[in-house]
Amino acid sequence: MRVVAGYTVGIAAGVIAWQLVGQHSQQQIFVPLTDTLHRLGELVSDGTLGGAMANSFATYAVGVLIALVVGALGGLLLARSELIRTAFEPYLTGLYAAPMVALIPFLLAFLGFGFWPKSLVVALFAVFPVLLNTQRGAQSIAPELLDVARLYRSSEKDLWIHVIAPYTLPFFMTGVRQALARGLVGMIAADIFLSANGLGGLLISASQVFDTAEMLATVLVVTAAGIALMAIGNLIERRFARWKVDQ
């Protein structure tokens, strides 16, 4: 009972606060929830939102896909080859430490602002968690597992298919969860700083004409997308966590 009451109070407080603050502030600063939802309805019915979402999520999907493939392959390579690891790990750590958004002006100058550069930005944001988690997983395989496989004269190929891949998969999925969230940040950044279209473009154009209702409506959509992606990520991660060798 108290649980339900708690959540109800939480939602009600948020809704009422939004409405009241909106009603008592200037139109350009903040608008009530009802106005925001009204504007959201308009954006949906005139197709603006649908178009922007299709645009943004196409970049997102391609970028995240690139990140998953590159991250998985790179992570395995780093984990299995000591030479490559010692050679490139410090530089990767350095690149990872740099705030990715700061790379955007360089990419814009070098590659322009079309679909592929935008996907590349998403991939850059999303690739490191996949890479690092895959590497950590593949590197932490218990020697016993490899010993047993070798004892049974497992070929290198079978070793990868039956030991390394299944062992590493849950770690990779942790990377996938983080990549889904970070890719969304990359998507909005690419929308805002490269060609201003998609959801980020909506935010920018709305802010230029002080259309606060449109900004808030877009933020709501982006937040909903973020929550949905986080839920999907958690689901995927938990689904594969069962495989994890208990240690």
Next chain:
Amino acid sequence: MKHPAAESTTVRRAQPVADGRDSRPEPAEAATGRARRPWWRHPAVVRAVAGLLILVIWQVVVETSGKNYVTRPTGVITVIPSVLTEHLFLSDVGTTLTAVIEGLAMATVIGTALGLLVGRLPDVRRILGMYVNGVYAMPIIAVVPLLTVWFGYTPTARLVVIVLEASLPVIYNVAEGARTVPRTYLEVTRIHRAPWWRVWFGVVLPASLPYVLAGIDLAIGRALIGAVVAEFIAAINGLGYYILFNVNSFHEDRAIVALIVLALFAIVLRALVSLVIRRALVWYRPV
């Protein structure tokens, strides 16, 4: 991230099994002959060669692209002295790094307080938890245009963006830490009839400290992103704007130096956090 209470399993595993197995050589390591490695396989040499290789590839790619405004290693090296002595650059380094440190400090205080409340009080968790989750799932970049309307194109807007970015991982981690304070600790406080403030500040807060630091560690990268994004969108003076301005005026070599400073700053801050974890939280062994 596991709580110290979960450590027992690891400890058990770490004990050698008494069958002499631990005396066997490590298979992969022994095969590469770690002890008698030729000089060119020494890590420092390998790293230097790899670094050189990256620089050469970078240089060649840029040269062949024919875009002569694009930055290349030889260009960066020649501008480093003039950038590092440039007054504008130094003041930009100062303002951005100060803003990031300020923002991190504010985020630590706000995040710890909110995190403890959300983690320890179920009612607060039900009311605030979904907002914390929602804002954590939302890319903060998406609200920066709105924040520039609210706070103007001012350093205050940047500080707000940094605090927003940085406080969420702290709240999230501290809430997790506070929620999982071992029950036995709290039972001891009850046995001793400890007043509430000693429970919170004597038990719950110290038990959550490792989580505060884990949150700060995550917050560092986000704070820097926040600073750069705010400077890009609102054209506030700082390292981010220095990068944007120099790239747009075809001085990419100078912009790269600013990028390197940002990365170094993140590395140094994170190293400091892990130093604090190792020195000040000796009692805590991360799993």
